[in-house]
Each structure stands twice: as C-alpha cells, then as structure tokens.
Amino acid sequence: MSSDILRFLDSSNIDGFLFVGDSISNSDMYYLSHFLAGDRFAILFQEKTSILVSSMEKSRAKKESCADEVLSTRDYHIMEKLKSCGKPELAYIEALKDFLRDHDVLRLGVAYSFPIGIFQPLSRHFDIQILESPARRARSKKSPQEIDCITTAQRACERAMQRAVELIACSEPRGDTLYLQGQPLTAEQIRSAIDISLLQDGCEAADTIVAGGTQAAEPHARGTGPLPANSPIVIDIYPRSKTHRYYADMTRTVLRGEAPGEVKELYHAVLAAQEAGIGAIRSGISGEEVHAAVSAVFQEMGYSERDGCGFTHSTGHGVGLDVHELPSLSEGGEILKSSQVVTVEPGLYYPDIGGVRLEDLLVVRDKGCENLTRCRKDLVL
Template sequence: MSRDAVVGAVRALGVDGLLLVGDSVCDADIYYASRFLSSDRFAVLITDRIHLLVSSMERARASSESKADVVETTSDYSMKSRIEEFGSADKAYIKVLEEFVSKHGISHLGIPSNTPAGIYRSLTEQFETSLLDKPFEHIRAVKTPEEISAIAEVQEACESAMEVAVSLIKKSKPTGGILVFDGKPLTSERVRSAVELRLAELGCETLDTIVCGGLMSSSPHSRGSGLLPADMPIVIDIFPRSKSSRYFADMTRTVVRGEPSVEIVEMYQAVKIAQEAGLKCIKEGVSGADVHGAVCRTFDDFGYTEREECGFIHSTGHGVGLSIHERPSLSEHGGTLRSGNVVTVEPGLYYPDIGGVRLEDLVVVRENGCENLTAFEKELVIR
C-alpha cells in the first residue's frame, strides 16, 4: 500500500519528518503522499504519520478524500491574525508552517529540492534542514497492483482515442498528395481534436497530442500542424492522464495512407524488430541500459547508426505513472528494472529528408518478462 511505502521511505531518510509544500496538480510527489488533489497550495508533513495542512475551506474535502492520517487547517494556526500581523499572506503562511512543523516535534526536517526557495530559506532559519532530491522517485517507480490497474485503464482510453485517429486517416482518400476526409483536406488539428474529444469522453485530459505527418515527423517532439500527406508517415503519439486517478498512459503508432517509400517501409520494419528486441529483454533485474543496448544493437544490425541528430536519437523509454516521465529510464544510464515498473518501449528512426517512424508500447516489468498493456495493432499501411 502506497501510504506505508511513503512513511517507510521517509523513515529511511534519516530525518524527523519530511515537509512537502505545493499544489498536488503540479507536484506528483505531493499527490502521491497525500492522495488529495488541489490546485491550491497545501502542506504534507510525513513522520510516522501523514499530516495535511490545508485551508479551512478544504477541511471537509481533505478529510474525506485524502489518505492522510490527520488533517489540520491554517485556521488552527491562526492564519487570519497572522495576516493582520505581517500584512502579507505569504509571510503569514511561512509562520504557520513553522508552527505546524514545531508542533509535531521536528528538529531535523527533510525538504525536497523542488520546494519553493522562499519557503526553504525561511525554514532553514528555524530548523536543521536537509535538502533531498526526489525523495519518492524510487518507491513511485514500483507500482502497486492498484496503480497498474489505474494505468491500464488510461491505456484503454488511449487505445480508443488511437482508434479514432487511425480510423479518420483510414477513411480519408489520398488525393493529389494529401488526405481528404468528408470532402475536406484532413489536418493534424482535425485528428488531434477528435482524439482529445474521445479522451474527454473517457474522463481523460491531455496536455497535447502529436499528430505529425510527412517530413515534419522526423522531429520527434514536433506536434504536427496543417495538411496530412498521402504516401508519407503520420506519427500519432497519445499520452493522456485520467482526471480521476491522475495516472498517465502513453503510446505511439506510425501509419501511412497510400503508398509509402521503400525507405519508410524498411525503417518501419527495423523499428518494429528493435521494439521486439527491447520488449524481449525486459524483466526484473536487467538494467534499462541493457534494454536500450538491445534496441541500439538491432538498429546497428540494420545499418541505422545514429549520427548528427539523425537515426535513433532518443532513449528507448521511460517510466510512466503520476508523471508522464519518471523512473526508471531505458537509456544509456538506466539502472536496474524492478517488478512493478511501468515503462514505455519506443524506438524510432528520424531522417529530415525521409521522415520519422516511432512505435511505442506501455509495459509492466515482471519477474520473468514483461506484460504489455498495449493491444493496438502495428500496421504501417492502413486501408
């Protein structure tokens, strides 16, 4: 259970308590430790118990929704009269934080290195503090069965949205080099909007969605815009988050409507085999570097060698959870995989004069292999 993991992780840090301050929409550690979603700033103090400090307006919701053992409010620490006293809500808040920490008998306080500097500096004047880098990254990387179910559910929504995208492209007609759907040229924007609408229907949000066609697809981060081409690759990368569970999923497919060039067909073949090599390599105990190495070797065998921002120019994959990019990393420096890690496996090849191809699956690391959460077909040419 993640509550016990949180308390255990803090115990191992060698401090009396760990204080997190921020909003849990933007800070995944704060959501992980509290399971309380708020776009307003609040504080979590973890000792042998999990204490929340929220505004009095949030007391009821925090008590019913959060996983904290104790919910306190800033009113319990006379926030209102502190504001009168200091003439500043920020100064008053820092004073309230200090009393909150003191009250729980902390002398040596752990503070994550992403804590706002102003709060860190003030607390350092009152307490012995240790600045800690990402205190939950290792426990967050190993998902509980509940977390894996939550991710699998988002992945299902993701595939439903991919189906919408692929089906729009499939129903389009190659006409004079572009795709035409329902009498109108099909654009990246049209496909993206259909994808995001389906995700909204399924309770997911997206910061963005890549629908990138033609030579533009040779830039892996390009989101794509304008007319979608016939006979050229279209990279579709969808990474939604559930609005309720807050977990992400992530997948990519590359498709061509019409007749792809020989180069693209060969690249697709190599990417697919490289992905299989990566997937085959994954199990508890191997390193992310090993998996990345297996993918790179496959590309080398096919004669695709990275040079000057061409070829396979990114890492093989990354962890996915409450953040879209988290531990572990499947890259040159990736460490040992553990059962319960959830990672993407997403080799790709990119050439500015040919285009880009990427395939991305989302998998769970298991003791003797991996469980692929992605069921969506891999077909380059769709008709």
C-alpha cells in the same frame, strides 16, 4: 506510509519531510496524500502523515485524503498572524513554523523543487536538507490497483488511436496531400477527434502528437496543417484519467497511399528494435541493457545515429501519475523491478524522410513483461 519511505527518513537522519505546493502539478504530493487540490497546502511525513490546508479545505481533506492528521491554517491562528505580519506570505510561513514545531521537527528534509521563498525563512529556524523526494522511487513500483488504473487509461488511449487511424484510412490521397470529404485532412482534425474520444472515456490529453512527413523528423513536434499522402504519420497519445489521474502512453506510425521503399525499411527496423526491447525486459535487467538491445538492432541494420539523425532518444520511461517517471530505459538506466510500468518506444528520424516510432506500454514481471497494449501495428492503411 510505505516502509521504504520510513526507511528513507531514518537513513537521512531527519525528523520529517515537508512538501509545500499543490497536488495537481506535484504528483508526489497526490501520491502521498490522495488529496487533489489546486491551492497550496503542506504535507509533513513522519511516522504518521500530517497535512496543513486552508480552513476552506479542511472538511474535504478529512474526507478525501489518506493523511493521519488534517490541520488548517486557522488552527495556527493565520488571521492573527496576518494582522501582525501585514503580508499573507509571511503569515503563512509563521503558521508553517508553528506546525513544524508542534510536530517536534528540528531536522527537516525538502525536495529539490521546494519553493525558495519558503525555504529561506524556514532555514533560519530548522536544519534543512535538500533531498530526492521519498515518493519518487516508491511511485515507480505499481500496486495491482495502480496497474488496473493504467490499463483503463490505456484502453481509452487505444480507442482514441483507433478513431484517428479510421479517419486517416477513410481519406483519399490526392497528390502529396490527404483529403477527407473534399477537404485537406489536417493534424488538427485528427487531434480533435482524439480529444473527443478521450473525453468520452473520462480522460484528457495535452500536446498529442499527429505529425506527418518531414514534421515527424522531430520526435516531439506536435504536427500542424494538412497531412501528407505517401508519407509516415506519427501519432503519439498519452492520456490521463480525470478520475484516478494515471497516465497511459502509446505511439503508432501509419501511412495512407503508397509507401516508399525507404519508409518500409525504416518501419521494419523500428518494429524489429521494439521487439528486441520488449523481449529484453524483465525484473533484474537494467534500463541501460534494454536500451543497448534496441540500439544494437539499429546498428546491425545500418541505422546508426549521426548528426541528430537516426535513433536520437531513449528507449523508454516509466509511466504512472506522471507520463515520464522512473525508471528510465536509457544509457545509465537503473535496474528494473517487478510491477514497474514502462514504455518501449524506439524510433528513427531523418529530415528528408520524416520519422517512424512505435510505442507499447508494459508491466515488468519477474520472468519477462506483460504488454498492456492491444493496438495493431500496420503501417499502410
């Protein structure tokens, strides 16, 4: 267990920290156990790590998890408790209580996301504090192995982006619409091509953004229907490896046809702002300072935010087992540390024009940053 987490337990004056849930939706649980399960289980963090799983999962957990101790609900006589309580949930809570008592827990920490239905009955027997997860900040600093995992996902992301760009480049502008092989080229077609490429690389992605024209004025609009000619198309791909579960993240904006002057100016401003943000990143600078450097470029070039238009979001975020995690590159963003992985993704958005966004993935280093992104930045195809 990380020494930072042990110090957290000591400074919080608790005997242990408990998670209950599944490690597919809860990345902290996966990070701390290395056990991937869609069914509920419990993790107790003390000087050693103990997990409590169903009897069906005990053998697998012993082989796959990094826990010091693996116990099952059968070890706590779950079936006898079920007969006594009459309800599976009540029997599970009784097993949890015995599990905690066996580990000498009186003062217990739980995360803000801890299930209330379990919290309430446990709180009658233990002194419980609701705290920030001890894994949340520990996860932000990546090991060399984690950076390798993220880089692998990023390469898959780039291959998928290249496939999307090639399809758009092969399309033919007809009026205000792009056509491919005689049919309108749609956002759904591009998204399918991206999904197929990612699957071939052992990755998966949900809610990939392929938004053209005025749809791209909404930063998180997925995009639907025929793609426009002569108008920017925002492609934002954030895949996760199905093997090691680390994410990558990248955005490019492309255009097929003739680029209006105002779109070229937007693109130039976004590129300049991104370069300023990347140039500012280093260990010891705050995420707020990086965000300010990006915002200053937009201000100087005449693109101040107004009524929900312009640069309407943060500069970036951490990437790891979640696509959005610490640190934040935004107002109030914390001090960056070496080996954190972050995005720099400025954008400009206007309802009558659409949107332009560029996003690279970077590793924070002591004297700058390492850009993991190798994809070109060409507006007009």
